[in-house]
Amino acid sequence: MRPAWRWPVTQPTKSSLLNVLPLKQRMKIPRQHMLEQCAEERAHNFTEVNLGYSEELAQQEALRCLECAKPACTNDCPVGVKVKDFVALIVAGDYLGAAAKIREDNVLPAITGRVCPQEDHCEGGCLMGKKVQPLGIGYLERFVADYEQRHLDISNLPKAAPTGKKVAIVGSGPSGLTAAGDLVQKGHQVHVFEALHTPGGVLVYGIPEFRLPKQIIREQIDYMRAMGVEFETNVVVGRTVTIDELMNEEGYDAVFIGTARDCRSSWAFPANI
Numbered sequence: 002m003r004p005a006w007r008w009p010v011t012q013p014t015k016s017s018l019l020n021v022l023p024l025k026q027r028m029k030i031p032r033q034h035m036l037e038q039c040a041e042e043r044a045h046n047f048t049e050v051n052l053g054y055s056e057e058l059a060q061q062e063a064l065r066c067l068e069c070a071k072p073a074c075t076n077d078c079p080v081g082v083k084v085k086d087f088v089a090l091i092v093a094g095d096y097l098g099a100a101a102k103i104r105e106d107n108v109l110p111a112i113t114g115r116v117c118p119q120e121d122h123c124e125g126g127c128l129m130g131k132k133v134q135p136l137g138i139g140y141l142e143r144f145v146a147d148y149e150q151r152h153l154d155i156s157n158l159p160k161a162a163p164t165g166k167k168v169a170i171v172g173s174g175p176s177g178l179t180a181a182g183d184l185v186q187k188g189h190q191v192h193v194f195e196a197l198h199t200p201g202g203v204l205v206y207g208i209p210e211f212r213l214p215k216q217i218i219r220e221q222i223d224y225m226r227a228m229g230v231e232f233e234t235n236v237v238v239g240r241t242v243t244i245d246e247l248m249n250e251e252g253y254d255a256v257f258i259g260t261a262r263d264c265r266s267s268w269a270f271p272a273n274i
């Protein structure tokens with residue numbers, strides 16, 4: 002059952018796509034290219050090269066999905082995003098519903114829609130790819146995530162019933178953020194500790210602005226704050242506070258360590274915990 006706090010989703014029905022276009026015709030639609038800055042323009046700035054789908058392009062691309070009975074796209078997605086369901090919601094014009102459907106499995110859609118290697122995951126498995134080009138799943142994910150960012154008021158997101166459990170997340174890269182998002186959706190109190198002055202991990206300091214704008218990361222983290230996740234920066238767990246202190250003195254029930262292979266050896270686990 003869908004948790005109570007989620008944005009209401011119009012459940013896609015089998016007919017939502019099938020009524021629109023016969024299967025054979027879907028295969029004839031070419032994959033829609035994402036708009037991007039032209040080479041002359043982007044050579045003179047550092048802003049994002051890709052500009053995303055317009056609504057028209059997103060609709061056209063979404064129409065290509067075959068709604069497979071055994072969707073390899075979902076099987077090949079590391080977090081199991083229900084691709085055909087969110088794509089059907091795009092076809093139905095329910096873009097906020099599509100975003101909510103993605104968020105059931107992935108709390109960072111605007112980020113993964115931009116930098117996840119879809120060609121190795123969902124798009125790599127897409128059945129269409131065996132005959133023609135695979136569905137532009139990443140492009141569509143990015144479209145609905147950006148639409149959600151522009152249209153959803155996050156000031157009053159419904160919350161899950163509190164479980165009374167408290168979880169500390171160490172590190173605010175994608176793994177820490179994902180764990181935080183999943184846990185807060187289950188009603189746990191979640192506090193993220195980040196050693197650096199800003200949350201995001203490699204997303205912030207590794208991936209360049211022209212590929213993943215910092216503003217996108219800030220917005221996704223603001224959404225997580227609105228879900229109830231608390232962030233505390235400039236805290237080096239193992240130095241500023243230890244895991245024993247978190248568990249024994251600060252009342253945390255669990256600690257998730259999402260520090261990756263941090264090259265700054267003085268911060269590394271487990272030596273300093």
Ligand SMILES: Cc1cc2nc3c(=O)[nH]c(=O)nc-3n(C[C@H](O)[C@H](O)[C@H](O)COP(=O)(O)OP(=O)(O)OC[C@H]3O[C@@H](n4cnc5c(N)ncnc54)[C@H](O)[C@@H]3O)c2cc1C
Nearest residue numbers: 116172173174175176177195196202203207237238260261
């Ligand atoms: C240059 C570069 C480009 C990349 N581009 C892509 C891409 O386009 N697509 C893609 O899918 N992947 C890409 N990756 C890989 C991707 O960034 C990583 O797989 C991902 O960031 C790992 O996430 P993480 O949360 O495990 O770790 P990180 O992102 O490294 O986050 C770990 C966080 O933990 C914090 N931390 C460490 N120790 C402590 C401590 N003791 N206390 C508190 N906080 C601590 C760190 O400051 C950091 O913020 C790229 C990686 C690099 C380096």
Ligand code: SF4
Nearest residue numbers: 066067069074127128
């Ligand atoms: S495998 Fe491709 S065509 Fe089939 S449901 Fe997934 S995205 Fe649609």
